Amino acid sequence: MPPETDIISFWCLVDEEGEVTREFLRSSLALSALSALPAYSEATPVVAEPNDREYWVQVLNRVANPVLKSLSERQLKVEMPVEAPHGNVEERRQFTYLEAMGRLITGIAPWLESGPQNGPEGGLRSQYAEWSRMAIEAARFHEFQSR
Secondary structure, rough: OOHHHHHHHHHHOEEEOOEEEHHHHHHHHHHHHHOOOOOOOOOOOOOOOOOOHHHHHHHHHHHHHHHHHHOOOOOHHHHOOOOOOOOHHHHHHHHHHHHHHHHHHHHHHHHHHOOOOOOHHHHHHHHHHHHHHHHHHHOOOOOOOHH
């Protein structure tokens, strides 16, 4: 066979006897099944919320408010349940409250330090900064009420 025939056979997936190979048939079946799916442009576009920042501040408020408020009032051990999926409640009780405070304050610290202190978000930021300082002070002296 001349070299051009070999190239054509390769691209057409025809074997040396001129028969269409099984790989070509499998590929064509897969391609036809794929073509039945809707195109990407027909998919429903993801619409962002009008103001993503407001949404994330609401999420932050929903997560942080109960913990920080309880911490600032020195009531976290009274109000927060201990979750122990492995049944080790007494072991988890030793660390749950400190872990909640540490993870929360570490997570919101950049937000507490950034941005203006005015407006609704600024007021929330100021309140959470104050509660965080009170929580750290209470934790420093172990002044939490127990159940």
